Amino acid sequence: MSDLNPSLNPRDIAVDVHPAGGPAPEVIDSTVPVIHIDDLAARRGDGIFETLMVRGGRVRNLDLHRDRFVRGASLLDLPAPDVDRWLQATDTALAQWDAVGGGEASLRWMYSRGRESTGEVTGWVTVTAEAPSVLRQREQGVRVMTAHRGFSLSISDDSPWALVGAKTLSYAMNMAALRHAASQGLDDVIFIGDDDRVLEGPTSTVVAVTGRTLSTPSQQAGVLPGTTQAAMFALARSRGWETVQRPLTVADLRAADGVWLVSSVRIHARVTELDGVTLPRPDVAAEVEALAVEAATA
Amino acid sequence: MSDLNPSLNPRDIAVDVHPAGGPAPEVIDSTVPVIHIDDLAARRGDGIFETLMVRGGRVRNLDLHRDRFVRGASLLDLPAPDVDRWLQATDTALAQWDAVGGGEASLRWMYSRGRESTGEVTGWVTVTAEAPSVLRQREQGVRVMTAHRGFSLSISDDSPWALVGAKTLSYAMNMAALRHAASQGLDDVIFIGDDDRVLEGPTSTVVAVTGRTLSTPSQQAGVLPGTTQAAMFALARSRGWETVQRPLTVADLRAADGVWLVSSVRIHARVTELDGVTLPRPDVAAEVEALAVEAATA
Numbered sequence: 352m353s354d355l356n357p358s359l360n361p362r363d364i365a366v367d368v369h370p371a372g373g374p375a376p377e378v379i380d381s382t383v384p385v386i387h388i389d390d391l392a393a394r395r396g397d398g399i400f401e402t403l404m405v406r407g408g409r410v411r412n413l414d415l416h417r418d419r420f421v422r423g424a425s426l427l428d429l430p431a432p433d434v435d436r437w438l439q440a441t442d443t444a445l446a447q448w449d450a451v452g453g454g455e456a457s458l459r460w461m462y463s464r465g466r467e468s469t470g471e472v473t474g475w476v477t478v479t480a481e482a483p484s485v486l487r488q489r490e491q492g493v494r495v496m497t498a499h500r501g502f503s504l505s506i507s508d509d510s511p512w513a514l515v516g517a518k519t520l521s522y523a524m525n526m527a528a529l530r531h532a533a534s535q536g537l538d539d540v541i542f543i544g545d546d547d548r549v550l551e552g553p554t555s556t557v558v559a560v561t562g563r564t565l566s567t568p569s570q571q572a573g574v575l576p577g578t579t580q581a582a583m584f585a586l587a588r589s590r591g592w593e594t595v596q597r598p599l600t601v602a603d604l605r606a607a608d609g610v611w612l613v614s615s616v617r618i619h620a621r622v623t624e625l626d627g628v629t630l631p632r633p634d635v636a637a638e639v640e641a642l643a644v645e646a647a648t649a
Numbered sequence: 650m651s652d653l654n655p656s657l658n659p660r661d662i663a664v665d666v667h668p669a670g671g672p673a674p675e676v677i678d679s680t681v682p683v684i685h686i687d688d689l690a691a692r693r694g695d696g697i698f699e700t701l702m703v704r705g706g707r708v709r710n711l712d713l714h715r716d717r718f719v720r721g722a723s724l725l726d727l728p729a730p731d732v733d734r735w736l737q738a739t740d741t742a743l744a745q746w747d748a749v750g751g752g753e754a755s756l757r758w759m760y761s762r763g764r765e766s767t768g769e770v771t772g773w774v775t776v777t778a779e780a781p782s783v784l785r786q787r788e789q790g791v792r793v794m795t796a797h798r799g800f801s802l803s804i805s806d807d808s809p810w811a812l813v814g815a816k817t818l819s820y821a822m823n824m825a826a827l828r829h830a831a832s833q834g835l836d837d838v839i840f841i842g843d844d845d846r847v848l849e850g851p852t853s854t855v856v857a858v859t860g861r862t863l864s865t866p867s868q869q870a871g872v873l874p875g876t877t878q879a880a881m882f883a884l885a886r887s888r889g890w891e892t893v894q895r896p897l898t899v900a901d902l903r904a905a906d907g908v909w910l911v912s913s914v915r916i917h918a919r920v921t922e923l924d925g926v927t928l929p930r931p932d933v934a935a936e937v938e939a940l941a942v943e944a945a946t947a
Binding site: 379384385386391398464525527528545 | 661663677679681682683684685686687688689690691692693694695696698725726757759761762765766773775777796797798808809810811812817818819820821822823824825826828829843
């Protein structure tokens with residue numbers, strides 16, 4: 352959500368990864384331009400990204416993000432990222448962030464197909480302070496509208512270009528959905544597929560809790576595999592919860608004890624209102640949210 | 650297609666439009682970075698673009714591109730572009746292009762939601778020489794695969810964020826489809842919807858010709874309104890052709906006298922092979938292609 356609530360922050364950090372090789376990752380001045388006009392990130396949204404939580408001076412759930420990043424690069428036919436180089440860039444960015452005061456933040460990997468004129472991939476690591484809305488929504492929850500996404504995706508050998516499972520830079524539609532919710536005085540959106548199945552939020556994964564069971568929509572429905580959801584489900588299982596990926600309807604969400612949107616930086620945002628219907632805070636909420644925090648900050 | 654066939658061209662021109670106001674549009678050095686790391690064009694593919702043909706020192710079908718650009722900005726809730734400013738930037742870019750030798754080229758408008766840290770829109774006009782593949786495909790046609798897009802879009806008040814009709818910077822999926830075709834030894838793709846209706850190419854509009862009738866898929870199917878198709882159909886009607894927007898199937902394409910992919914810079918590329926089946930060049934081809942050229946260069 353931080354992207355909808357930008358605030359000028361001169362502390363923002365940027366590191367040039369030089370993903371095609373050559374110089375070591377280096378801190379660059381984020382107050383001056385760093386991307387060429389022919390970079391396909393800007394021209395075509397042609398690349399991938401990950402957003403990692405920074406807390407206590409380090410990034411959390413690094414392995415899950417790294418794995419999705421590598422998978423995404425493969426789905427987009429980008430050169431396999433040199434993981435050591437990206438981790439080095441991450442360390443460099445974290446050290447610089449710490450040097451200017453540190454604190455909770457979003458660290459982003461951006462990996463672009465690169466410049467049309469050179470054919471070489473480009474990439475950056477950035478660190479940005481958390482927007483105030485992140486903490487507010489984590490503490491107070493979110494008012495949400497469901498909405499037909501306007502498209503359905505399915506995992507299919509027939510349409511490899513659908514890029515299901517890749518977190519691409521082509522997020523214009525997700526951003527438009529969030530703006531639409533804001534224009535209705537709401538905080539977030541849950542997308543619904545053509546078959547009326549629950550999909551995902553524009554920047555989050557849907558988790559429903561009923562009794563001692565955590566449910567999330569099947570990835571076959573064409574949703575991005577959530578790193579926070581995966582970490583949370585693994586932790587929950589180790590604590591005796593049941594976890595399940597299954598088709599979910601809006602009625603299932605309404606009938607659940609509670610519904611959360613989970614993501615790396617905001618961690619959890621309980622759905623307090625769904626299409627105008629209040630969802631009361633269940634007794635289990637504190638336990639669920641503690642699970643989410645523990646999983647997201649692993 | 651030029652984007653799939655990049656070539657180093659030191660003549661590339663870039664003009665900073667300053668779309669939020671302030672300084673007049675100015676030529677900038679395209680060999681150094683010009684986009685900030687927090688620009689939402691690069692972070693989210695959040696913006697729109699138009700690609701205009703440059704021939705004889707001027708851009709063609711300016712009014713059609715301008716209208717779609719203004720409409721796209723509205724669909725994305727971007728500030729309405731100051732059209733005079735964009736035209737001034739275009740003239741500046743054309744003058745500079747002419748100064749370095751001119752020739753046929755692509756001129757692109759890029760309009761971004763801008764920097765997260767400032768909240769101000771950003772925008773550029775660029776000019777790039779035509780890729781050799783453009784002329785080759787115009788002259789020799791293209792071998793094409795049909796492919797389910799993996800998603801369907803429908804014009805619906807219910808999903809305004811689907812951004813149907815906006816030419817957004819979020820083109821990762823379109824680029825992936827073209828790469829997939831290239832990996833099969835083919836030149837281009839025609840997307841098919843869930844209902845098996847013909848949609849569009851990743852960067853072109855489909856036009857089928859039967860007798861003296863030009864057909865193109867209905868825009869209700871969720872295709873981008875094509876400027877070249879619109880210009881071509883208007884010209885064709887004035888010459889006594891019938892023109893129709895209607896649902897088209899792959900069988901309709903196979904049964905047509907000829908099928909073309911039309912777009913601003915490539916103008917026309919006749920489909921010489923569709924899913925492995927040769928489509929012979931019809932007698933009417935020269936006339937159709939002359940119409941396309943005349944319309945595209947108006």
